[in-house]
Amino acid sequence: FEQKRQIDSSLGGIKNKIGVYSGKGGVGKTTVAVNLSAALANSGHSVGILDVDIDCPNVVRAMKISEQPMLDENKKMIPAERFGVKVMSMAYFQENEDEATIWRGPMIHNAINQMLQSTNWGELDYLIVDLPPGTSDSPLTVMQTLTMDGFVVVTTPQELAKIDAKRSINMIKKLQVNVLGIVENMSGGIFGSGAGTEIANELNLDFLGSIKLRQDYQDTSKPASLLNNEILNEYESII
Amino acid sequence: FEQKRQIDSSLGGIKNKIGVYSGKGGVGKTTVAVNLSAALANSGHSVGILDVDIDCPNVVRAMKISEQPMLDENKKMIPAERFGVKVMSMAYFQENEDEATIWRGPMIHNAINQMLQSTNWGELDYLIVDLPPGTSDSPLTVMQTLTMDGFVVVTTPQELAKIDAKRSINMIKKLQVNVLGIVENMSGGIFGSGAGTEIANELNLDFLGSIKLRQDYQDTSKPASLLNNEILNEYESII
Ligand SMILES: Nc1ncnc2c1ncn2[C@@H]1O[C@H](COP(=O)(O)OP(=O)(O)O)[C@@H](O)[C@H]1O
Numbered sequence A, B: 001f002e003q004k005r006q007i008d009s010s011l012g013g014i015k016n017k018i019g020v021y022s023g024k025g026g027v028g029k030t031t032v033a034v035n036l037s038a039a040l041a042n043s044g045h046s047v048g049i050l051d052v053d054i055d056c057p058n059v060v061r062a063m064k065i066s067e068q069p070m071l072d073e074n075k076k077m078i079p080a081e082r083f084g085v086k087v088m089s090m091a092y093f094q095e096n097e098d099e100a101t102i103w104r105g106p107m108i109h110n111a112i113n114q115m116l117q118s119t120n121w122g123e124l125d126y127l128i129v130d131l132p133p134g135t136s137d138s139p140l141t142v143m144q145t146l147t148m149d150g151f152v153v154v155t156t157p158q159e160l161a162k163i164d165a166k167r168s169i170n171m172i173k174k175l176q177v178n179v180l181g182i183v184e185n186m187s188g189g190i191f192g193s194g195a196g197t198e199i200a201n202e203l204n205l206d207f208l209g210s211i212k213l214r215q216d217y218q219d220t221s222k223p224a225s226l227l228n229n230e231i232l233n234e235y236e237s238i239i
């Protein structure tokens, strides 16, 4: 219980906690989380992003952060800031960048709790949380450890991705979590389009919008929404 | 030990066991496993495919199999056959298609062992195993339960996918497994190309070949290599 109290106190100054989740990796979940955060910061909100994708903690790289977090007078970590967004990640807990850490169930729980207790976010309008994909231990542990206000589910247009998204939404519904809606990424191009609205209709959820498949994402110097106004508009209409 | 003996006897008639693995989901690992199997069967080999991707067991769908496996006189499961390939999957152990099963560490181990012990493959030249992606419990359990002859690692051309592939290869090298080489999928299009050869050079591994990003994959009636000869050639050159 002491742990829960400490976590609640370090998250106390945050108005909205929104999780970004997908039933399958590689659909652009991290890309969507990073660009949503950048777009929110760009329109004047105070925003943080928390990367708990244990297997592939890519937020730090996508946000071009290379320094380790500083400590405040209570020995709490102060998240680094980039593009107006505060950033905290499980990547800081991995020994070196080229080595994957092998996470087993109980270790995940402890590592996430430790990170939550020891981060000083201050006051935030939004905390965007990049969740691990899939339906194994990791996303479940995170959902049960962090009380989120809602989840955005990302899918791509392909047939297989649609089926995986449906399966995973049925799973998280069982955990009584609030699904805010569906975002279709990599839309209108070689992968087609339409799976996002189909899932939204079938599962009686909101369709939040689609994000086009574009070459712009090859430029990894900044989040794409800060490189191209058309992309920024796509993310603003989701918000 | 009794379990290990039973598994070895049911896998005894298989000459080559090849795992298809990726550090990240959504790179086309299942697509590569299915098309490699179809291409091997197409050139006259006896082939089976085993889907142990617990979170998203999509092989059965990609191979258009709807019937449950039959049982032989020793109550062992006889894999269904399609396009000349025998197919066995964790999907048969899930209650219903729209529900994701929540797998926890020890359950994974038992389910995989049970499936291995109770499948009658007969004589096979190749068994292609579609592994769970990432670096958590599932892929490790599978690698340690099944003794494979070698692994093919799939990546996509993007910068982030390259870093994830490198991390996961460093992990599986620690398990002393034999990495046969790298396949770059979704190559030469909106995602660019070149990550596959870079990783192969950096980690001193073979580059097995690249598979182009194509619209053909939207037609899910058959594995794409059986729909288009150019695609078949790409897979044959990997073999
Ligand atoms: N709309 C898009 N158009 C083109 N490339 C994209 C798009 N969204 C994501 N990507 C690229 O796809 C790759 C995978 O995205 P990522 O966010 O890491 O996926 P996930 O977090 O779901 O594994 C990244 O290299 C990213 O740049």
Ligand SMILES: Nc1ncnc2c1ncn2[C@@H]1O[C@H](COP(=O)(O)OP(=O)(O)O)[C@@H](O)[C@H]1O
Pocket (backbone or CB within 6 Å): A024, A025, A026, A158, A159, A160, A161, A190, B022, B024, B025, B026, B027, B028, B029, B030, B031, B032, B058, B185, B186, B187, B211, B212, B213, B214, B215, B217, B218
């Ligand atoms: N070379 C390719 N070109 C176009 N689409 C592809 C290609 N390879 C895979 N896909 C599509 O991408 C999606 C994800 O592939 P999948 O094999 O399920 O990935 P993974 O098993 O790595 O999660 C599928 O819908 C598949 O049809």
